[in-house]
Amino acid sequence: MSKPSPHLTVHVPLDGGRDYDILIGRGLIAGAGGRVAALKGRAAVIVSDETVAALYAAPLRESLEAAGLRSGLVTVPPGEASKSYGCFAAVCDGLLAHKVERGDLVVALGGGVVGDLAGFAAASLRRGVRFVQVPTSLLAQVDSSVGGKTGINSPLGKNLIGAFHQPRLVLADTATLDTLSEREMQAGYAEVAKYGLIGDAGFFDWCEAHWAGIFSGGPERDEAVAVCCRAKAGVVVRDEREDGERALLNLGHTFGHALERLTGYDGARLVHGEGVAIGLALAFRFSARLGLCPGQDAGRVANHLAMAGLPTTLAQVPGGCGDADALLDAMAQDKKVRDGALTFILARGIGKSFIAPGIDRAEVRAFLQDELAA
């Protein structure tokens, strides 16, 4: 076993014996075995996608086996299309074929797709086995690996089928981000910026000054991941099942999900983080238009996201995104619909987001028409 590497720790103090640690640092995969073995269990079976498995499955398995765990590997094709009923069945059956018993562990090694899929499989296998998240994308490290939301997509919409199932441990090895493409880093960065925009204006200031260090892999990267995880953990502990405050994490997502839907979830056209970036810019411009937020804050949001290489307007959606009515219909499909009314996350300024239920459809429509004409 390699000796423990230096890392930051964020504790998620959930009740009922479900509290867990998020470790953040370079080299955590090579030292994973001892930490996973400490959770007890005889076997730790990895779920990954073919791309990530080729890079990290071997060192992770070696570390698990060295710590005395029986290991195994189940892979799915890379990409959002794997968050399907078919891959859910294949992963569950793959885990069963590896004889995962109730006390064993599932290890999700990969980005958000793998984490969501493997987490839902772990939640459902034998009505629930424990799982460990080893997120390998920036998006997954700051967002999807924390908080226990797992799930797959239905042909009728994204993330509509799933479970709340908390990991027992999250190992965010920030060295894995070195192998991400620029575009993947940018997409993840939209979620990083989001945490500042939701409720931490100081962090957004810091991002404006230090974003390049996050991209290049300096110490700013670990720091940013830790700030985001701590923010998300706080929200999740206060509102695990999204009866209230947790909805703030969806800032930019109602627009973003609609754009993903209208581009057919085709990552070649628009990935999740790009949809979120446009959604964040739209949420602030819409807030400004409603007189809720200073126009200069909306401008600052769009400028910073653009600086980091992210799209911020509907015109930047490759292949277009349809008209205002298509966008509205796509938004109405979102699971954040309750009793048919549109709920948005809006802002009174940077770091001052709030839940705005019952937003008038005509107001949204007029805003989208102007955005499309811009």
Next chain:
Amino acid sequence: MSKPSPHLTVHVPLDGGRDYDILIGRGLIAGAGGRVAALKGRAAVIVSDETVAALYAAPLRESLEAAGLRSGLVTVPPGEASKSYGCFAAVCDGLLAHKVERGDLVVALGGGVVGDLAGFAAASLRRGVRFVQVPTSLLAQVDSSVGGKTGINSPLGKNLIGAFHQPRLVLADTATLDTLSEREMQAGYAEVAKYGLIGDAGFFDWCEAHWAGIFSGGPERDEAVAVCCRAKAGVVVRDEREDGERALLNLGHTFGHALERLTGYDGARLVHGEGVAIGLALAFRFSARLGLCPGQDAGRVANHLAMAGLPTTLAQVPGGCGDADALLDAMAQDKKVRDGALTFILARGIGKSFIAPGIDRAEVRAFLQDELAA
């Protein structure tokens, strides 16, 4: 709306606001609307199988609509084969097509297959919507509709994929049992007798005297269903996730599940309750052979089950069930395997069951060989 019909009530006092009532009586379907509407929610969408839907979906929908709920219906083919990944996807998508939102209700109308499948779909849809069980078989009324275990089968084994998801209400309309075949009633009766055998010798005595009234639909039927639900609710409240005592409910099931597996889950050969009946008889004979239980208790169990028309020996499995090793292998697949050791539920007498972990494989093998030679 019809006026409320007389019924028995069993309360399940789960914590965290998850307590619920089981109502037992004739005519509850026709009066369901008001009770379901009292749970709040705009829509109540029924999941059923084609056979049960033809009998009861219309009156149930009428009652729901009369109480002001929007209703809908999603059906699957009847039979165990519907507890599949494919039907899970179809039911989830069907519920989404009916625009089931987070505050709405799923109503499982049918036997154990429908309850398990609809319950897992409800648990997973939008990461959990509430559901109501309307069990229409004796098996479902006394067992599967109570306790929150939901799930589907994998090609690698029965009930291996699922969730713990408690219903908000159970309406056991005992008049629906009038339309069951003799064989279905007998199969459900194996689970009724099981509750006496697990921990209530007095109820087993009562069953020996009154079983005919349960079959014919006399007041004994409602009484028996209530006794079983009360017994199960007690166990579930004390051990919801089967870390201990709840495993007692599996009396007869380790053998029973193996027999179902070896007959290819072909209900034409062996239905669940028949497997359980043979399993109960085997569990008592095995207990007697180990010197744990009086031989006369084992004899009494087999005699009573046979009196009710149920099989009690391996020789009665249509088409046979393979040799002792095939049975052992099938048992080892069961999810009640932990760290590879066989755990059985055995008995020190009628009403005196206990969990027996680490049972010697060779001892089981010798017992099965003698049973097969008998």
